[in-house]
Amino acid sequence: MAKLRGLIWILVTYLIGTSSARDYQCSLQENQLCIFRSVQLSSADQLNQVTFSSAGSSPRNVKFESSSMVSIPTAVFKKLSSVETFDGGNSGIKNLMSSTFMDASKLRELNLTNNKISLLRNDLFVGATKLNVLDFSQNSISEVQENAFNGLKQLKVLKLNNNQIANLSPNVFSQNTALEEVDLHGNSLSKLDDAQFAACSDLVSLNVSHNALQKFDLRQFLRDWSVDSIDVSFNRLKAVSIPKNLRKLVASNNQIQMVESLGKDPSLIFLRLSHNKLTSVDQVPSFNKLITLDLSYNAIESFDFSSVTKYRNLILLKLDGNRISTITNSLTSDWTYLKYVHLSHNQLTRLDMDVLRTLPRIITLNLSYNKMTEFSAKKLSDKFPVLVRLMLEGNDFRCDKIGELVKELKYAPTEYKSTAEQCKEGERLLGGICCK
Numbered sequence: 502m503a504k505l506r507g508l509i510w511i512l513v514t515y516l517i518g519t520s521s522a523r524d525y526q527c528s529l530q531e532n533q534l535c536i537f538r539s540v541q542l543s544s545a546d547q548l549n550q551v552t553f554s555s556a557g558s559s560p561r562n563v564k565f566e567s568s569s570m571v572s573i574p575t576a577v578f579k580k581l582s583s584v585e586t587f588d589g590g591n592s593g594i595k596n597l598m599s600s601t602f603m604d605a606s607k608l609r610e611l612n613l614t615n616n617k618i619s620l621l622r623n624d625l626f627v628g629a630t631k632l633n634v635l636d637f638s639q640n641s642i643s644e645v646q647e648n649a650f651n652g653l654k655q656l657k658v659l660k661l662n663n664n665q666i667a668n669l670s671p672n673v674f675s676q677n678t679a680l681e682e683v684d685l686h687g688n689s690l691s692k693l694d695d696a697q698f699a700a701c702s703d704l705v706s707l708n709v710s711h712n713a714l715q716k717f718d719l720r721q722f723l724r725d726w727s728v729d730s731i732d733v734s735f736n737r738l739k740a741v742s743i744p745k746n747l748r749k750l751v752a753s754n755n756q757i758q759m760v761e762s763l764g765k766d767p768s769l770i771f772l773r774l775s776h777n778k779l780t781s782v783d784q785v786p787s788f789n790k791l792i793t794l795d796l797s798y799n800a801i802e803s804f805d806f807s808s809v810t811k812y813r814n815l816i817l818l819k820l821d822g823n824r825i826s827t828i829t830n831s832l833t834s835d836w837t838y839l840k841y842v843h844l845s846h847n848q849l850t851r852l853d854m855d856v857l858r859t860l861p862r863i864i865t866l867n868l869s870y871n872k873m874t875e876f877s878a879k880k881l882s883d884k885f886p887v888l889v890r891l892m893l894e895g896n897d898f899r900c901d902k903i904g905e906l907v908k909e910l911k912y913a914p915t916e917y918k919s920t921a922e923q924c925k926e927g928e929r930l931l932g933g934i935c936c937k
């Protein structure tokens with residue numbers, strides 16, 4: 502029966518579709534979702550003549566599938582005025598006209614991802630004052646007019662990622678005071694105003710990664726309540742200032758040489774600064790709550806373990822891919838917070854585990870891909886009782902220098918062994934360590 506009904510629907514849609522005034526009827530699913538299939542609107546004429554309807558009660562959720570429309574016909578919201586969520590992703594939409602959302606007074610979520618929209622014009626959303634979520638990701642937007650988002654006082658989530666936006670008016674978000682989450686990654690922004698998000702006092706998450714930002718002042722987020730996460734990675738920033746109320750900052754793949762902390766008692770717990778131009782751990786100021794610090798792939802040449810005392814709660818420290826050739830330790834008492842230390846791909850030629858003597862709670866130590874010819878680790882299991890992983894592959898160990906080490910490791914609880922495949926040409930495996 503259902504099948505037969507479906508067949509008739511298709512037939513009806515087809516018959517109507519071939520006449521000049523088309524009526525598309527959607528098929529009602531569960532959750533008050535009504536799906537329009539194979540809507541084809543390729544010219545202004547077709548847009549003006551089309552009507553939309555649903556069988557039974559007016560649907561709350563509307564979705565377009567396998568459709569292609571140059572624009573969203575205003576008739577949609579005229580006819581289906583109780584629509585709360587509108588999913589028109591993937592529908593070839595190029596153009597949004599000014600009055601499109603005039604009758605969309607119940608609309609809360611608008612998803613237009615993966616279309617071909619290039620312009621968001623002024624006052625586009627007049628009528629849609631209840632909008633909470635806007636998804637314009639993966640379009641070709643190159644222009645967002647200053648008043649495009651006017652009237653959207655309830656907008657919480659705005660996705661504009663993967664477009665071609667090169668600049669944004671400083672006032673473009675000035676009415677969007679409820680914004681919590683903004684995604685602008687994958688555009689061509691070279692700057693953002695110092696007060697770009699000044700009106701957005703509820704903002705908790707911002708992603709501006711993969712743009713061309715040379716400067717972006719995070720001071721505008723400095724306030725007494727917290728901001729969860731800001732991602733500025735893959736830009737051209739030379740400096741970054743971290744407001745005290747920010748909890749997570751991803752700033753990898755920039756040209757950062759300067760890091761500043763704004764305000765007292767910072768709440769930062771996660772900081773990623775990999776692939777930048779820092780030359781010393783000391784360029785990163787003190788963050789008392791920091792748990793993860795990623796400084797891999799910078800230009801750091803030496804490291805002293807006393808630096809970590811600036812980060813009272815630091816558990817994971819990543820220093821891989823630097824130019825570290827010397828490691829020292831001027832700590833005079835035990836430091837038990839730090840548990841994971843990554844030092845692979847550096848320039849270490851030798852290391853004595855004694856340098857970690859004041860860090861007895863180390864769990865993982867990654868020393869792979871250095872240039873170590875020797876490595877000493879006396880009383881390993883006594884001094885480092887919880888060291889469960891020691892990565893040593895990719896070094897230049899001399900077989901005649903590691904006899905002691907092999908003996909020591911044999912009785913330690915530490916997992917360390919390489920496999921023969923990990924050995925370089927001309928090397929052999931001695932007690933699980935590649936050497937020649």
Ligand SMILES: *[C@@H]1O[C@H](CO)[C@@H](O)[C@H](O)[C@H]1NC(C)=O
Nearest residue numbers: 590612613614634635636660
């Ligand atoms: C929009 O729809 C796509 C699928 O077409 C989905 O992946 C995405 O999460 C939706 N956006 C929002 C904000 O829900």
Ligand SMILES: *[C@@H]1O[C@H](CO)[C@@H](O)[C@H](O)[C@H]1NC(C)=O
Nearest residue numbers: 686708709710730731732751
């Ligand atoms: C920001 O967007 C990029 C690109 O999709 C993604 O990889 C990254 O995880 C996002 N950042 C955060 C903090 O979610």
Ligand SMILES: *[C@@H]1O[C@H](CO)[C@@H](O)[C@H](O)[C@H]1NC(C)=O
Nearest residue numbers: 821845846867869870890892
């Ligand atoms: C150790 O470092 C190497 C090189 O960066 C990496 O491939 C490997 O996954 C790391 N091992 C662990 C257990 O983190």
